Amino acid sequence: MSRLDSKVKQGSSEVIILTLLSQREMHGYEIGKQIEELSDGALRFEMASLYPALHRMLQKGWLEAYWETSPAGRKRRYYRLTTNGRRQIRPLRRSWKQFLGALNRVARLQNA
Amino acid sequence: MHDFRRLVAPNRKRDPREREIVGELACHLEEMYMELRRGGASEQTAFAIVSAAGKDLGPTIRRLRWEGEGGLRTWLRAVALPGFALALFYGVCNIALGVYWEYPTLWREAGLVLVSIALGFCASSFSKELGGGRMHRLWASATVISFQAVAECAMIFLVTPLELVRNTHYLNGVFAAFLWIVLWDIVTPAVALVIGSLISVRAFPPVVRAVTLKGTAA
Numbered sequence: 001m002s003r004l005d006s007k008v009k010q011g012s013s014e015v016i017i018l019t020l021l022s023q024r025e026m027h028g029y030e031i032g033k034q035i036e037e038l039s040d041g042a043l044r045f046e047m048a049s050l051y052p053a054l055h056r057m058l059q060k061g062w063l064e065a066y067w068e069t070s071p072a073g074r075k076r077r078y079y080r081l082t083t084n085g086r087r088q089i090r091p092l093r094r095s096w097k098q099f100l101g102a103l104n105r106v107a108r109l110q111n112a
Numbered sequence: 113m114h115d116f117r118r119l120v121a122p123n124r125k126r127d128p129r130e131r132e133i134v135g136e137l138a139c140h141l142e143e144m145y146m147e148l149r150r151g152g153a154s155e156q157t158a159f160a161i162v163s164a165a166g167k168d169l170g171p172t173i174r175r176l177r178w179e180g181e182g183g184l185r186t187w188l189r190a191v192a193l194p195g196f197a198l199a200l201f202y203g204v205c206n207i208a209l210g211v212y213w214e215y216p217t218l219w220r221e222a223g224l225v226l227v228s229i230a231l232g233f234c235a236s237s238f239s240k241e242l243g244g245g246r247m248h249r250l251w252a253s254a255t256v257i258s259f260q261a262v263a264e265c266a267m268i269f270l271v272t273p274l275e276l277v278r279n280t281h282y283l284n285g286v287f288a289a290f291l292w293i294v295l296w297d298i299v300t301p302a303v304a305l306v307i308g309s310l311i312s313v314r315a316f317p318p319v320v321r322a323v324t325l326k327g328t329a330a
Contacts, residue, residue, distance in 0.1 A: 028136060029143035047140055047165065048172045051133075055179050076143075077136045 013045070013053040015092040018062065018081065022089055027076040028054060054079060062088055114159060116141040119166045121173060133176045141166045178243035187251075190244030195255025198235045202227070202256050202301075221296060228301040231256050232308020233315075240316055253309035254302060261298050268293070 020026065020034050031054070032045045045053075057063045062085030069075050104110060116138035121130075141162050148158035178186065205227045213220035232253040239252035268290050 027139065027143075029140045032140075033147075047137060047169065051137065051140075051172065052175055052179065055176050059179060074139070074142070075135070076139050077132075 011092070011096070013049070014057060014062075015089070015096055016043070017053060017057065018085055018089045018092065021063065021079055021081045022086065025078045025080040027078050031079070057085070061085070114145070114162075116145070116162075116166070119163060120169050130173065130177055133173055137166070137169060137173070175243065186243065186248065190239045190242045190248040191251045191255060193242065194235045194238035194244075195252045195258065198231045198238075198256045199259045202231055203259060205231075206260065216296070221300070224301060225304045228256070228304030229308040229311070232305035233312045234308075235305070236309035236312035237316060240312070240318070245318065246313060249313060250306065250309050253305040253312075256305050257298060257302050260301070264293060264297050 016035055017031060020031055026034065028050060032047075032050050036044050054063065054065075058065060058079075061082060063079050064082050065077050065079050067075055067077050117134055119141060120137045121134045144165060145158050145162045148161060149155070153161070178189070206224065209220050209223050209227075213223075235252040235256050236249040239249040244252060272286070272290075
């Protein structure tokens, strides 16, 4: 169960980050902020979970990172999707849709 | 402006990889600080909130640094280091039990099994602290028996041919003795070490903190 739990958490962070970065390039703080805002504060990434997730996806070759200096002179490390990362979005979304559909059927989430 | 790098890693020797990680985490804190300030928080309040968020980032920095390393370095750090360090302990315990019970007895073997379970647990737990995954932890525990296994195998495969040259009747009954040695000195402790490792994995599972739901703790 704990293994499934960890896989679910890891998988959820991947699909969220990939979807956000498919819209535009962002730095770490911006990604965390977007997730919090788009979920109305229901989902929140701590630093200790956000950056390991980003670095894991860098290792997998789904993202690439680069440093850029803003007009205000601040250096930020931006992340963007690679072609490989873009290819992952659709299958990940599909498997999540299947998973949530199955969960809904079993646990009757709509009636909750 | 505050030095957020210092907040992230106050006393660290920084190699280029670590400097990049610290820089990125410092940028995160800086953004958080600026947003709080824009929201009307005083400098002190904003800095106190940011300091709390940036506290205890040491394990995160280590984790990020290790994730970027190659496989061999991970194996050396998370398998060889805890495995060989505890192999020395195992040797000492083995000798101590051998001195106390000069001849093999059930008590001696039971003691060795308990020691093996404990050392397997320790090796696996140390490996986790050093960034090891499930497989690294299992191998770290198995490595504890490596010195013993090498010594026993050397004895069996090197001494036997030499003895055979001297005495052609040497093999009579020696196979059963070898089997006994392998079973009690290698296989049994190895199984006990793996059991210790599995207990450790159960007690301290790999941490995957991805996303927190409001009102819950990840």
